[in-house]
Amino acid sequence: MGLRYLLPFFVLATQYAHALIRFPCGQLVTERTDPLVVPGVVSPHVHQVIGGNAFNLTMALDNDLPSMATCTTCKFKEDKSNYWTAVMYFKHANGTFSRVPQMPNHLTGTQNGGMTVYYIQPTNRNSKVKQFPKGFRMIAGDPFLRQKKNIDANSPEAWASSFRCWQTSGFTDADNSSPPGASTQYDTIALPAKPCKYGIRSQLFFPACWDGKNLDTPDHKSHVAYFQGQVQAGAGIILMEGTCPSTHPVRMPLLFYETVWDTRPFVNEWPANGPTPLVLSMGDPTGYGHHGDYVFGWEGNSLQTAMDNCFDTLGLPDSCKQLTQVSDADMNKCTKASVVNEKVEGVVLNSLPGCNPIQTGPGPATLVSGCGAVSTTIEGSVPTAPPPAPTGTSPVYTPPPPVPTSSTPVVVPPPPAPMQTHYGQCGGSGWNGATTCEAPYTCKAQNQWYSQCT
Ligand SMILES: *[C@@H]1O[C@H](CO)[C@@H](O)[C@H](O)[C@H]1NC(C)=O
Numbered sequence: 001m002g003l004r005y006l007l008p009f010f011v012l013a014t015q016y017a018h019a020l021i022r023f024p025c026g027q028l029v030t031e032r033t034d035p036l037v038v039p040g041v042v043s044p045h046v047h048q049v050i051g052g053n054a055f056n057l058t059m060a061l062d063n064d065l066p067s068m069a070t071c072t073t074c075k076f077k078e079d080k081s082n083y084w085t086a087v088m089y090f091k092h093a094n095g096t097f098s099r100v101p102q103m104p105n106h107l108t109g110t111q112n113g114g115m116t117v118y119y120i121q122p123t124n125r126n127s128k129v130k131q132f133p134k135g136f137r138m139i140a141g142d143p144f145l146r147q148k149k150n151i152d153a154n155s156p157e158a159w160a161s162s163f164r165c166w167q168t169s170g171f172t173d174a175d176n177s178s179p180p181g182a183s184t185q186y187d188t189i190a191l192p193a194k195p196c197k198y199g200i201r202s203q204l205f206f207p208a209c210w211d212g213k214n215l216d217t218p219d220h221k222s223h224v225a226y227f228q229g230q231v232q233a234g235a236g237i238i239l240m241e242g243t244c245p246s247t248h249p250v251r252m253p254l255l256f257y258e259t260v261w262d263t264r265p266f267v268n269e270w271p272a273n274g275p276t277p278l279v280l281s282m283g284d285p286t287g288y289g290h291h292g293d294y295v296f297g298w299e300g301n302s303l304q305t306a307m308d309n310c311f312d313t314l315g316l317p318d319s320c321k322q323l324t325q326v327s328d329a330d331m332n333k334c335t336k337a338s339v340v341n342e343k344v345e346g347v348v349l350n351s352l353p354g355c356n357p358i359q360t361g362p363g364p365a366t367l368v369s370g371c372g373a374v375s376t377t378i379e380g381s382v383p384t385a386p387p388p389a390p391t392g393t394s395p396v397y398t399p400p401p402p403v404p405t406s407s408t409p410v411v412v413p414p415p416p417a418p419m420q421t422h423y424g425q426c427g428g429s430g431w432n433g434a435t436t437c438e439a440p441y442t443c444k445a446q447n448q449w450y451s452q453c454t
């Protein structure tokens with residue numbers, strides 16, 4: 001495709017020996033679940049999940065994802081891993097919220113939303129990289145954070161999470177092609193304050209150094225560490241070798257997520273002098289709480305084979321012959337119904353799903369309960385109790401019916417009535433209430449658990 005000649009970033013980068021695989025994964029489901037942090041229950045805030053369809057409310061360390069998943073939303077058939085991050089909402093002037101839609105990243109295809117995933121080799125070809133072991137999982141970032149970390153401003157960890165505010169659309173333009181995660185004019189660690197005319201790309205680097213022992217740790221972080229060194233503005237984390245600390249000596253592929261948010265529909269609604277109207281699903285208007293989760297699930301040794309053989313500087317899927325590609329149509333066919341009885345997108349919401357009032361910081365955010373949202377979490381803590389037993393009517397956990405309150409979002413159904421009103425529930429697995437809607441609304445099935453009057 002001759003892209004090498006078109007990408008200033010990569011031309012600039014030829015002084016570095018640099019290689020990676022870079023591929024799109026469409027959306028599997030967007031819902032309030034998080035099997036790492038709150039297994040078995042509804043999670044406090046909404047995530048978008050991508051990858052294999054063995055994703056579940058609980059995911060035991062010994063789950064064999066490649067044999068459990070029957071499809072993946074990712075470009076490579078061998079990849080049955082799961083990846084998830086918070087999603088973005090736009091707060092309208094009247095206080096309501098719309099989910100910011102997503103669009104494919106540059107040069108990725110026609111997948112439905114999702115993310116672009118990178119596995120990046122060390123710049124020094126002599127440093128051997130080891131694929132993640134079976135069962136491995138980790139988290140990058142902290143959803144409770146509401147201020148910049150007080151650490152070396154040029155360290156990889158300081159730039160692990162950032163946002164690119166696109167002012168132009170071309171993929172060769174400097175505001176796309178300059179390296180992500182570097183202290184340039186293009187990236188901010190906070191959510192962009194100005195309107196982003198062509199979208200926002202959120203950028204999240206994971207730690208690439210492992211303790212060599214633990215597949216996971218209680219905080220999902222202590223077994224891994226960011227490599228050390230100083231991030232150069234012209235190279236960014238992506239082109240950096242770094243050194244692993246002695247406590248975490250095993251160099252893994254550098255895992256990197258990009259998510260592209262289509263802010264174009266909201267540009268004219270941007271408040272002139274107000275605070276940013278963007279908010280992440282955990283009630284974070286700062287962006288410092290941006291976070292992502294990873295559960296490794298590649299077949300056998302396939303990721304190792306890719307790391308040992310695929311050295312394209314652009315990471316194009318076509319360049320990695322060792323892996324099998326899935327068509328965009330088949331990626332988009334792989335989806336999973338939400339197990340949480342609420343609407344998180346496609347409608348204007350009165351509040352963020354879950355109990356997520358906007359918390360501006362700078363102190364850490366706190367978990368809130370009692371807002372009437374579908375939730376089984378305990379105020380001020382994450383549940384440690386074992387997951388509730390699945391009910392007889394459903395193969396997975398079905399949340400209890402929500403208790404309507406004055407602050408209940410419009411999407412939560414009122415108590416059963418002979419006729420349902422606008423947005424009321426009118427069907428779904430286990431539903432005993434009214435199944436007809438007041439005119440002019442009709443009962444539309446959203447998924448097997450939920451039909452709604454719209
Ligand atoms: C999710 O877990 C439940 C309970 O263990 C199980 O019955 C179900 O088959 C799992 N779903 C998938 C897609 O693996």
Ligand SMILES: *[C@@H]1O[C@H](CO)[C@@H](O)[C@H](O)[C@H]1NC(C)=O
Nearest residue numbers: 092093094095096097269348
């Ligand atoms: C609030 O504003 C949004 C965006 O303009 C609009 O779609 C929605 O209907 C409004 N809601 C109310 C209750 O006025």
